[in-house]
Amino acid sequence: MPDAAQTLDAPAIPLTYARKGGEGGGRGFGGGGDGDGDAGDERRRRNHRAAMTAIWFTLAPVSMFFMAFASAYVVRESLGGDWQPLVLPPLMWVNTAILLGSSAALELARRRLDDAQGLQRWLFAATLLGVGFLAGQTVAWMGLAARGVYLASNPSHSFFYVITVAHALHLLIGVVALGYVTWLGARGRVSPARRTAVDVTAVYWHFMDGLWIFLFLLLSVWR
Amino acid sequence: MALLFVLLFAAVILWSVVPIILDPNTILPETISVHGHLIDKQVVDTLWITGVILIVAHLGLMYTIWKSTKRDKAEYLEGNNRLEITWTVLTGILFVALNLLGQPVWAKMHLEAKPKDAIHIDVIAKQFSWMFHYPGPDGKRGARAANRINDATGNSLGLDEADEESWDDVVSTSLVVPVDTDIVVHITSRDVLHALACPALRIKQDAVPGLSVPIPFRVVLNQQDWQKFISLGGSEATEWLMKYDAEHFQKKDATKEESAPAAK
Amino acid sequence: MSDSAHAAEAHTETAHAVHRHPAPTGFIAKYVFSVDHKVIGKQYWFLALFASFMGMALSLWFRWHLAYPEQGLLTPEGYLAILTMHGTIMVFMVLTTAPQGGFGNYALPIQIGAEDMAFPRLNMLSFWLTLLSLIILLAAFFVGYDAKNWVPGPGSGWTGYAPLSVVEKAQAGKSGAWPQTMWVLSIAVFCLASLIASINFIVTTLDLRCKGMTLMRMPLTVWAWFVTAIISLLAFGVLLAGGLLLLLDRHLGTSFFVPGNLFIDNRVVTEHTGGSPLLWQHLFWFFGHPEVYIAILPGMGLASHLLANFARKPIFGYAAMVYAIFAIALLGFFVWGHHMFQSGMHPMTAVVFSVLTMIIGVPSAIKTFNWLGTLWNSKIRFDSPMLYALGFVSLFVTGGLGGIFLGQNAADVYFHDTYFVVGHFHMIMGVAAIFGIFAGSVYWFPKMFGRMMNERMSQIHFFATFIGVYLIFVPMHFVGLDGHPRRYAGFEFAFLKTPEMIAWHKVMTHGAIMTAVAQLVLLVNIFYSLFNGPKAPANPWEATSLEWGIPSPPPHDNFAGVIPVVNHGPYEYSVPGAPRDFIMQTDAPDILRHSSSQTAHIPVPTNTSASEKFPTLPPESSSDAGGSSGAAGGGSAPSDSGSTHA
Numbered sequence A: 001m002p003d004a005a006q007t008l009d010a011p012a013i014p015l016t017y018a019r020k021g022g023e024g025g026g027r028g029f030g031g032g033g034d035g036d037g038d039a040g041d042e043r044r045r046r047n048h049r050a051a052m053t054a055i056w057f058t059l060a061p062v063s064m065f066f067m068a069f070a071s072a073y074v075v076r077e078s079l080g081g082d083w084q085p086l087v088l089p090p091l092m093w094v095n096t097a098i099l100l101g102s103s104a105a106l107e108l109a110r111r112r113l114d115d116a117q118g119l120q121r122w123l124f125a126a127t128l129l130g131v132g133f134l135a136g137q138t139v140a141w142m143g144l145a146a147r148g149v150y151l152a153s154n155p156s157h158s159f160f161y162v163i164t165v166a167h168a169l170h171l172l173i174g175v176v177a178l179g180y181v182t183w184l185g186a187r188g189r190v191s192p193a194r195r196t197a198v199d200v201t202a203v204y205w206h207f208m209d210g211l212w213i214f215l216f217l218l219l220s221v222w223r
Numbered sequence B: 001m002a003l004l005f006v007l008l009f010a011a012v013i014l015w016s017v018v019p020i021i022l023d024p025n026t027i028l029p030e031t032i033s034v035h036g037h038l039i040d041k042q043v044v045d046t047l048w049i050t051g052v053i054l055i056v057a058h059l060g061l062m063y064t065i066w067k068s069t070k071r072d073k074a075e076y077l078e079g080n081n082r083l084e085i086t087w088t089v090l091t092g093i094l095f096v097a098l099n100l101l102g103q104p105v106w107a108k109m110h111l112e113a114k115p116k117d118a119i120h121i122d123v124i125a126k127q128f129s130w131m132f133h134y135p136g137p138d139g140k141r142g143a144r145a146a147n148r149i150n151d152a153t154g155n156s157l158g159l160d161e162a163d164e165e166s167w168d169d170v171v172s173t174s175l176v177v178p179v180d181t182d183i184v185v186h187i188t189s190r191d192v193l194h195a196l197a198c199p200a201l202r203i204k205q206d207a208v209p210g211l212s213v214p215i216p217f218r219v220v221l222n223q224q225d226w227q228k229f230i231s232l233g234g235s236e237a238t239e240w241l242m243k244y245d246a247e248h249f250q251k252k253d254a255t256k257e258e259s260a261p262a263a264k
Numbered sequence C: 001m002s003d004s005a006h007a008a009e010a011h012t013e014t015a016h017a018v019h020r021h022p023a024p025t026g027f028i029a030k031y032v033f034s035v036d037h038k039v040i041g042k043q044y045w046f047l048a049l050f051a052s053f054m055g056m057a058l059s060l061w062f063r064w065h066l067a068y069p070e071q072g073l074l075t076p077e078g079y080l081a082i083l084t085m086h087g088t089i090m091v092f093m094v095l096t097t098a099p100q101g102g103f104g105n106y107a108l109p110i111q112i113g114a115e116d117m118a119f120p121r122l123n124m125l126s127f128w129l130t131l132l133s134l135i136i137l138l139a140a141f142f143v144g145y146d147a148k149n150w151v152p153g154p155g156s157g158w159t160g161y162a163p164l165s166v167v168e169k170a171q172a173g174k175s176g177a178w179p180q181t182m183w184v185l186s187i188a189v190f191c192l193a194s195l196i197a198s199i200n201f202i203v204t205t206l207d208l209r210c211k212g213m214t215l216m217r218m219p220l221t222v223w224a225w226f227v228t229a230i231i232s233l234l235a236f237g238v239l240l241a242g243g244l245l246l247l248l249d250r251h252l253g254t255s256f257f258v259p260g261n262l263f264i265d266n267r268v269v270t271e272h273t274g275g276s277p278l279l280w281q282h283l284f285w286f287f288g289h290p291e292v293y294i295a296i297l298p299g300m301g302l303a304s305h306l307l308a309n310f311a312r313k314p315i316f317g318y319a320a321m322v323y324a325i326f327a328i329a330l331l332g333f334f335v336w337g338h339h340m341f342q343s344g345m346h347p348m349t350a351v352v353f354s355v356l357t358m359i360i361g362v363p364s365a366i367k368t369f370n371w372l373g374t375l376w377n378s379k380i381r382f383d384s385p386m387l388y389a390l391g392f393v394s395l396f397v398t399g400g401l402g403g404i405f406l407g408q409n410a411a412d413v414y415f416h417d418t419y420f421v422v423g424h425f426h427m428i429m430g431v432a433a434i435f436g437i438f439a440g441s442v443y444w445f446p447k448m449f450g451r452m453m454n455e456r457m458s459q460i461h462f463f464a465t466f467i468g469v470y471l472i473f474v475p476m477h478f479v480g481l482d483g484h485p486r487r488y489a490g491f492e493f494a495f496l497k498t499p500e501m502i503a504w505h506k507v508m509t510h511g512a513i514m515t516a517v518a519q520l521v522l523l524v525n526i527f528y529s530l531f532n533g534p535k536a537p538a539n540p541w542e543a544t545s546l547e548w549g550i551p552s553p554p555p556h557d558n559f560a561g562v563i564p565v566v567n568h569g570p571y572e573y574s575v576p577g578a579p580r581d582f583i584m585q586t587d588a589p590d591i592l593r594h595s596s597s598q599t600a601h602i603p604v605p606t607n608t609s610a611s612e613k614f615p616t617l618p619p620e621s622s623s624d625a626g627g628s629s630g631a632a633g634g635g636s637a638p639s640d641s642g643s644t645h646a
């Protein structure tokens, strides 16, 4: 196979070039803008922007994934027949509160990017609450299983487990990300200038939080 | 090369259109149901429209390709908004109008109330044959249940011997219906999905377990009005389907049993 | 931004060493676990090449059986298994990988002036997941091995309809056990790979465009890849969700898709109650219809690109083409029900889906009109990519017209589940989209491998394939019109055994053999040219987009550390007054005036109509572009010596 890495021949066609860092890149739908500032900063800004675009777009398939479950849930429920409504364990209200708390802690952390101590404390709290939610969910599942509610015992149970476990798995990714950000914070690698990791995690985490509220409402109201 | 392309696209037109013109049978086999004629009309209308589009599009390709050889330089032309809007609106109207033309027959098959006094026949699919459950003189079909099914004893539908309504029921592996009579077939399956395909009746319906889909139809025969019944084919193989064929007209040949291969 | 800031910037720039990714050394880092989008693009392309020959071999197998069933080449269940594997391999591993993963990966970053994809490591991950998915799928051939009754694959078709895909014993042999599970797993992994890839495409397109590359200056290929990525992003998540539910039904006894009281394999199925087979169909086709556009949109983008390139004309109605792509993508999510007209869903729903389906025919028609408009008054060059592009238009028209029958719920009563459907989707997806892949291959081969392919062999391949596929797929419509149902292993019914029907089937099979032989020509051409083709110049096709302004093959980071500035729209061919019949996107803004003016840094509109349509850079940044290029030593003085037509 011919070697892909070659030295740059003189382009056969006259080209206009800008030096690196001078390129602004297309800014969202605004089209190609112009560059400014120092090259390193510009690079960091670009990476930040790319990461933010990526995380926002990641929410689309995640939403579609859960909307597929949700609409299947609604359709399957409407078929009636063997459907037995499931009463959600009250513990899930507590879990919901814990998750909301975690989001709040993360927001508080994000307001303290220049205060290393406070930042670290709140990030840790957010992570801990995230773990707390997962633990709470596990307890809730175990309680249900003890009551004879299994994955295949009824379609409503199946949907309950599928939806809550799928959400928990997505949340687990978020917890790992939070843990990573906390670790970064502990090593002093989060600051107003280096906020990509924490911003990306926050978008994902808040979304998971909102998604949970939607799913929780769906499961508890639409029975 | 331009010449080759002109020939090639001319061949495309001929190959796609001529067999249909030469052999009308290729267009559609004859239909024997009332709604079948409406469906045919829809198909033939569509065939005209799409045929013209196919020919015009390829003639357009041939023409532009050929004309291009006569030029030294391309014309600098970026588009024409008025043209864009015109052809968008026109194709939109054409396609939607064509679609709406077909809605009456769809309504007749699916949306309108089923005819009164129709004979109701259940059509049950299984791997790999079809079964037809007739009500018998009492006009009622007995209940069926999966746990009573026993293919070995011939109770492939799971009828209940204790159920009076089932006593006079007729279970057949072929469909025989009276002509000039409203029939409603209720299509379902006892295992996986199957597709009921009756080209001559212009009926096509998936058979879905747990779901029974009613399709009304009425057979009309043009030349051979003297016939009272028509056998719509036998359960020959993996699924059942049939096609009108003059030779198959037999006075009331109900169960022309053909060796059905054992379920695979 | 003030001028002094610019001066400062230019200053720092020259002072800084130009940052470049170091090129990896060593075979493994370079060609196997590469993060370079160009290598990953080639990997996808080779994967698709392998898969397409695999899929083709399978099709020859059952095509032969269909013409000569008496030879007993396949059992009925073997037929279904091979059919399933053929469909799945072709739809997922060829039509979804080559146009997007292959060419999109290779060309998109270069065409928008980026050094790589936004997330090179994720890019590598998508490829390896895709490969994993292919391996799992191929395993489905063998995991059902059984000395007595070996059925080589699952029998549920590429659509995996429940309950057949759930209840193990509904399928012959071990077909419904591990092979079916492998099939679902393969698709689940494929979904993940596609999701990751599409995020990468979207971010790259939105955030990594070079200076001057406004959205409305992007080549239509880029638009197509971008929108395809959006479609994938929304569609694959749903398939993944459906696939997981299917797995749970299969292995953990849930009842999402399987109703109760089934009687299968001489017993009542007690594991399931009350599920809905239609629910699977809705989830599947919600993905499935957009998927057909995932397969064809990149081909449409490329056909547009090539028609302009080789007709030496601007694309007719650039903006309309972009809007049509978006219209197709949007409407594509609201028509899935047309696959279910006869499925037993509510008949009123069918009416709604049917009308929407007819409306989606409109943007498809717009594209065709615009292609004809592009060819109008053109000066065509019949280089091999153009042959495939012209073939694409013909095939797209012929195949799309079949959709006009099928999209009408009333006509579909007759055509559903017949060979007419098979003819329709093969014409359009099985051939038009594949012609897009052919076109991309011959078009970018010089760039990808630095060597030209053999024109004569490409011509032979084109004509033989084009004739071959028309021989196969037009008669498929005819036997469909005659009522021949699909997915049968032979002529099970008396009425099908007419001499005419048998003759058509033989025509199709022999057309298939001819087509297959033609593919050997392509294969020889590829591998011969890879090593022995003449060295490719930078711009063999005299094209305008960015990849043709850099050497063939390009350096490791595409632009060797300098990023281009775009000054022109993508299809400036035969512009009156231009020094040559194409203006590259990176040509100096004042190329039209260069002979009369020495003040190269004063921007002038390239031509009046173009500058009205395409948002051009504000004068300030254009002059900046000229200045920077001077600083970079790239030389902005245009010259006529650039023509390198082979």
Ligand code: HEM
Residues within 6 Å of the ligand: C159, C292, C293, C295, C296, C338, C339, C357, C358, C360, C361, C364, C400, C401, C402, C403, C404, C406, C407, C408, C412, C415, C416, C417, C421, C424, C425, C428, C429, C433
């Ligand atoms: C003019 C636009 C189109 C219309 C109106 C249309 C309509 C339809 C309809 C109604 C069906 C279902 C037929 C049935 O099962 O009874 C169908 C099947 C199909 N179409 Fe199209 N189609 C169009 C364009 C396309 C394109 C562009 C592609 C692919 C690139 C495509 C690929 C397919 C495939 C793969 C199937 C069959 C799926 C299966 O059952 O296995 N179609 N089309």
Ligand SMILES: [Cu+2]
Residues within 6 Å of the ligand: C288, C289, C292, C335, C336, C338, C339
């Ligand atoms: Cu579709």
